[in-house]
Amino acid sequence: MANNKTLSNAKRAKKDEFYTQLVDIENELVHYKEHFRDKVVFCNCDDPYESNFFKYFAANFNHLGLKKLIATCYDPSPIAGRQLDIFSQGILSENERKAFKIEIKEVVDTNNDGAINLADVEYLIKNDRNVLSLLEGNGDYKSKECEMLLDESDIVVTNPPFSQLNDYILFLYKHHKKFLIMCNHNVVHYTEIFPLIKNNELWLGYNSNKTVRFAMPDYYEKWDEIIDGVKYGKVPSIGWITNLDIKKRHEDLILYKTYNEIDYPKYENLNAIDVERVSEIPCDYYGMMGVPDTFLDQYNPMQFEVLGADGIPRYAEELHMGRIGEDWLSRYRKNGGTGHYTANMKSLVVTRDGVPKKPYSRILIRRRRGDGNVVGANNDSPLRMEPSKRDAAPALPMAAEPDAEYGVKK
Numbered sequence: 001m002a003n004n005k006t007l008s009n010a011k012r013a014k015k016d017e018f019y020t021q022l023v024d025i026e027n028e029l030v031h032y033k034e035h036f037r038d039k040v041v042f043c044n045c046d047d048p049y050e051s052n053f054f055k056y057f058a059a060n061f062n063h064l065g066l067k068k069l070i071a072t073c074y075d076p077s078p079i080a081g082r083q084l085d086i087f088s089q090g091i092l093s094e095n096e097r098k099a100f101k102i103e104i105k106e107v108v109d110t111n112n113d114g115a116i117n118l119a120d121v122e123y124l125i126k127n128d129r130n131v132l133s134l135l136e137g138n139g140d141y142k143s144k145e146c147e148m149l150l151d152e153s154d155i156v157v158t159n160p161p162f163s164q165l166n167d168y169i170l171f172l173y174k175h176h177k178k179f180l181i182m183c184n185h186n187v188v189h190y191t192e193i194f195p196l197i198k199n200n201e202l203w204l205g206y207n208s209n210k211t212v213r214f215a216m217p218d219y220y221e222k223w224d225e226i227i228d229g230v231k232y233g234k235v236p237s238i239g240w241i242t243n244l245d246i247k248k249r250h251e252d253l254i255l256y257k258t259y260n261e262i263d264y265p266k267y268e269n270l271n272a273i274d275v276e277r278v279s280e281i282p283c284d285y286y287g288m289m290g291v292p293d294t295f296l297d298q299y300n301p302m303q304f305e306v307l308g309a310d311g312i313p314r315y316a317e318e319l320h321m322g323r324i325g326e327d328w329l330s331r332y333r334k335n336g337g338t339g340h341y342t343a344n345m346k347s348l349v350v351t352r353d354g355v356p357k358k359p360y361s362r363i364l365i366r367r368r369r370g371d372g373n374v375v376g377a378n379n380d381s382p383l384r385m386e387p388s389k390r391d392a393a394p395a396l397p398m399a400a401e402p403d404a405e406y407g408v409k410k
């Protein structure tokens with residue numbers, strides 16, 4: 001009989017079933033071609049028959065110059081092992097559900113139709129018994145056999161189960177893997193993930209914080225549209241995170257606004273100014289600033305330093321954030337302010353144009369000296385090193401000491 005843990009895992013896995021469309025994968029992957037030459041790519045949450053991640057890499061195997069493509073599927077998935085192709089190969093009997101893996105080392109014109117494409121991959125899977133094999137366990141990405149495949153791989157690319165994002169990302173780090181994964185944007189605020197962003201070990205990909213349409217299994221009771229008999233749901237705040245270097249994070253944000261005390265009030269409980277829009281970050285301010293988290297989409301670590309995030313207790317301590325306080329809270333309530341805030345909470349508060357405001361989702365940042373012309377920004381810079389070597393590297397020079405009061409560079 002299934003115990004509670006098994007049941008809740010199954011329930012959780014059921015909710016994680018939504019499938020990425022090829023166009024969304026292509027729109028992101030187009031920026032990463034140079035990373036894949038001679039690399040082993042592992043899609044470790046991907047039923048090869050269902051996953052467009054697998055299809056993308058299989059179809060582009062030669063174009064990207066891949067060394068190997070591995071995909072594993074998870075057997076609580078409603079489609080795992082239900083494919084006719086597997087039954088017809090005699091690997092599974094009807095009604096048997098089992099996790100399996102596919103490993104492809106080359107894609108040639110196996111069906112002799114004059115072109116190399118997915119038809120060749122299908123032909124390969126059906127005719128080469130070394131390509132598809134059953135896993136011993138259930139295909140859990142943490143299982144020993146999948147962990148061994150992970151160790152063998154260079155880059156993991158997938159859309160993992162969102163309910164397990166935190167553990168999934170930390171697992172990839174434990175294994176020192178390069179990755180590009182689709183996820184919910186909220187992940188940037190996770191207590192264990194944000195430090196990776198702060199330390200430049202993880203950053204946002206090209207497409208971030210968008211509403212994306214996913215295909216869903218038939219049993220989903222809520223969906224937004226049905227196209228050709230397939231249910232689709234629109235999911236907000238979807239983006240990509242990666243630790244593969246991309247051009248975008250070397251491009252400076254153009255700053256044109258200048259600092260003044262009215263547009264950029266100081267927080268009541270932190271020595272930093274509040275910036276309401278990323279485009280309005282003042283070009284002449286070198287102290288600490290709180291900016292909306294959309295900043296991370298344009299974050300160039302040569303131009304700015306990330307210091308912390310509102311809502312993560314560790315940074316409230318490190319940056320000496322005060323409590324909200326009775327005074328601000330009663331003014332806020334009198335002005336009709338809502339939300340579950342208490343005077344004892346350590347979270348950023350500000351008074352803008354005489355009105356107490358609770359800024360939403362702030363990242364705390366500071367400009368680096370010289371807008372990208374950081375001393376040490378050469379090949380020895382920690383920013384150009386492998387994450388594992390960065391800890392031992394000397395810290396990058398900080399921005400000039402800010403003016404004691406407001407941090408405007410003199």
Ligand SMILES: C[S@@+](CC[C@H](N)C(=O)[O-])C[C@H]1O[C@@H](n2cnc3c(N)ncnc32)[C@H](O)[C@@H]1O
Nearest residue numbers: 016018019020045074077139140141159160161
């Ligand atoms: C959000 S879906 C995405 C599927 C596929 N990667 C795609 O993008 O179309 C996440 C997938 O992870 C699978 N999954 C859930 N828990 C897993 C685990 N512990 N190990 C491996 N895969 C898991 C689910 O069955 C589901 O198919």
